[in-house]
Amino acid sequence: MADxxxxxxxxxxxxxxxxxxNRIDGVEKASGRAKYTxxxxxxxxxxxxxxxxxxxxxxxxxxxxxxxxKVPGVVHVYIFPHAKPGSEIEWQGELLVAVAAxxxxxxxxxxxxxxxxxxxxxxxxxxxxLAAAQAAKRASKGGGKEQTEREPGDxxxxxxxxxxxxxxxxxxxxxxxxxxxxxxxxxxxxxxPHGSTVTWNGDKLLAYLSTQNVSGTDEGFADGxxxxxxxxxxxxxxxxxxxxxxIYHYAxxxxxxxxxxxxxxxxxxxxxxxxxxxxxxxxxxHVSHTELALDANxxxxxxRVSTLANMGAYLSTFAPCVxxxxxxxxLAGVYTTPVIYCEVKAVFTNTVPVDAYRGAGRPEATF
Numbered sequence: 001m002a003d004x005x006x007x008x009x010x011x012x013x014x015x016x017x018x019x020x021x022n023r024i025d026g027v028e029k030a031s032g033r034a035k036y037t038x039x040x041x042x043x044x045x046x047x048x049x050x051x052x053x054x055x056x057x058x059x060x061x062x063x064x065x066x067x068x069x070k071v072p073g074v075v076h077v078y079i080f081p082h083a084k085p086g087s088e089i090e091w092q093g094e095l096l097v098a099v100a101a102x103x104x105x106x107x108x109x110x111x112x113x114x115x116x117x118x119x120x121x122x123x124x125x126x127x128x129x130l131a132a133a134q135a136a137k138r139a140s141k142g143g144g145k146e147q148t149e150r151e152p153g154d155x156x157x158x159x160x161x162x163x164x165x166x167x168x169x170x171x172x173x174x175x176x177x178x179x180x181x182x183x184x185x186x187x188x189x190x191x192x193p194h195g196s197t198v199t200w201n202g203d204k205l206l207a208y209l210s211t212q213n214v215s216g217t218d219e220g221f222a223d224g225x226x227x228x229x230x231x232x233x234x235x236x237x238x239x240x241x242x243x244x245x246x247i248y249h250y251a252x253x254x255x256x257x258x259x260x261x262x263x264x265x266x267x268x269x270x271x272x273x274x275x276x277x278x279x280x281x282x283x284x285x286h287v288s289h290t291e292l293a294l295d296a297n298x299x300x301x302x303x304r305v306s307t308l309a310n311m312g313a314y315l316s317t318f319a320p321c322v323x324x325x326x327x328x329x330x331l332a333g334v335y336t337t338p339v340i341y342c343e344v345k346a347v348f349t350n351t352v353p354v355d356a357y358r359g360a361g362r363p364e365a366t367f
Contacts, residue, residue, distance in 0.1 A: 025238065034238045037195035037210045042266040045197070046075055046100045048256050049107040050269065051114060052093040052278055053083075056125065057350040060087045061117035065097065068113040073106030074099055076263055078255060088121070090313035091350050093278030098255050100267055123350045162341055169302045169339065173293035183364050185285035185310065186357065187277055192240020194280060195270035196253045198260045204231045205257065212242040220249030221257060244356040245280045248317045252279075283357025285310035286323060286364050302339040305331060311346050312353035319355050320346065326361030333366060 028034040062085050065077045076099070083089065083096040099110035170176060190210075197208040205225070211217055211234065218232040225232075239246065256267040271279065288307040294300055309323035328342035 029238070036192050036238050036240055037197055037208050037236075038192075038268075038270050040197040040208045040268065042197065042199055042268075045266040045268055046102065046259070046263065047104045047107050048098055048100045048252075048259060048267050048269040049104070049111055050095050050098040050252055050255070050275070051111050052275060053089045053096055053118075054092065055089070055118055055120055056092045056123045057121040058089050059119040059121060060085050060089065060096070061119050062115075063097065063117075064115040067115065068097075068099060068110040071101070071106055071110045071113055073102040074110040075102065076100045076259060077110065078259065080251075080255070091352055093275070093352055094313070095251050095255075095279070098252075098259070098269075100256075100259050100263065125349050125351050166302065166304060166339070166341055170291065170293045170304070173301050174296040175294040175298070177292040177294070178290065180287070180289050181367070182287045183284045183367055185282050185351065185354070187282045187352070188241075188243050188245035188280050188357065190241030190243065190245065190276070193271040193273060193276045194246065194250065194252065195268070196256055197266060197268040198253075198257045199266035200261050200264075203227070204233070206233045206235070207253070207257065208235050208237075209253065210239050210246055211236050212239065212244075212246045213248075216247075217249055217253075221253075224249075224254050225257065243358050244283065244360060248281060248355060250279070278352065280352075281316050281355035281357075282312065282352045283322075283354055283360070284364060285351075285354060286327075300335055300337050303331060303337050303341075305340075305342045307342065307344045309344055309346050310351065310354060311348050312351045313348065314353050316353040316355040318360065319353065322354070322356060322361040323364070324361075327365045330362050330365040 025034065060083055063079055063083065065079065068074060068077050078098045078100075080095055080097065082094075089096070096116065097111070097114055099107045101107035101110055192210055195210045199206050205221060205227070207217070207221065209217060214234050214236050217234050218229045221227075221232045221234075222229040252269050252271070256269045260267040286307055286309050288305055290306075291304045292300065293302045293304075305328070307323060307327070309327075311319050323344050323346065328340075328344065331337075331340055331342060
C-alpha cells in the first residue's frame with residue numbers, strides 16, 4: 001500500500017527570500033491582455049448610464065424623459081420606482097434614471113436631455129446634530145427618542161449593571177482618562193470603477209462583474225429576479241481593486257440585468273469616477289465618547305464607550321454589524337481590560353450608505 005502521509009518541508013525550503021516569484025497574472029496585465037469588465041464586448045451590446053440625484057435631500061416634482069427618448073441611438077429610458085414624481089430622495093448620488101443606448105455617447109447625451117424638477121428639503125449630515133435630524137425628518141416619530149429592540153438572550157440586568165457596577169468601578173478608580181474621538185467618512189478609490197456586463201441565454205443569466213464576491217453575488221441576483229441561484233453565472237476575470245466596496249449587490253447591476261432581459265440584448269454599465277465617489281458605499285464615520293478607568297499603577301479597570309455611527313441614508317449589506325459586532329468586540333485591543341461597556345447608536349443621515357471598508361469596524365476600534 002502506498003504511503004500517502006505528508007510531512008512538512010524543512011524551514012529553509014519554504015522561504016521565498018532571495019528567490020524569484022512570478023506573478024501568475026503578471027504577463028497578462030503587463031501585456032494588456034487582461035480583461036476587465038469594461039473590456040467585455042458582446043454581440044449587439046448596449047451601453048447604460050445612470051443619473052444620480054444632485055441633491056442630498058429633495059422631493060421629485062416632475063420628470064420629463066421625452067427629449068432623452070428622441071436622442072439618436074437611445075433605446076430605452078428607465079425611471080427608478082423610488083424616483084417617481086412626489087418621491088423623496090434621501091442622498092446625493094441616489095439613482096433616478098437610467099438610459100440604455102447603442103453607444104456611450106448616446107447614453108450620456110440621453111441623460112443630458114432629461115428634465116427633472118426638484119424641491120430641495122432640509123439636510124441632515126452631522127450624526128450628532130439631533131435638531132437638524134428632526135428638521136430633515138430623519139429622526140423617529142417620537143421626536144428623536146431612542147428606539148431599541150430586545151432579542152432573546154439579551155441581559156435583562158444590563159441597565160442595572162451599567163448604572164450601578166460601572167458607576168462604582170469608576171468611582172473607585174484612581175485615574176479616569178476621558179475623550180471624544182471621531183473617524184471621518186471615507187470612500188473607495190479603486191483603479192477600476194464599478195461595472196457590470198450582463199446577458200441572458202434563455203432563462204439563464206451570465207453576469208461579468210467587477211466584484212470581490214463572485215461566489216455570493218449570484219444569490220443577490222436570484223433574490224431580486226425570483227429565479228434559482230443555479231441559473232445565475234457570475235464571472236470576474238480580473239478586478240482593479242475592491243477594498244470592500246465590491247462585495248455588495250448594487251442597484252446599477254440590477255437595472256442592467258432587468259434591461260438586458262426586457263430589450264433582449266446584452267447591456268454594459270461602467271461608473272465614471274464621480275459616480276463611484278457618490279454611489280459606492282462609504283465607510284467609517286463614527287463619533288465616540290470614551291472613558292477609561294485605571295488604578296493607581298495605571299492598570300486598566302474598565303472601559304466605557306458611547307458611539308454614534310452614521311449609517312447613511314439606508315442600511316447597506318454589512319452596515320449594522322460594522323459598528324457593533326466588528327467594532328465593540330475589539331475595543332480592548334491587546335490590553336487586559338476586565339470590563340467593557342459599549343453603547344452604539346446607529347444614525348440615519350442624508351449621506352451615502354456606509355458598509356465594509358478595509359477592516360470594517362476594527363480600524364475604528366483601534367483608532
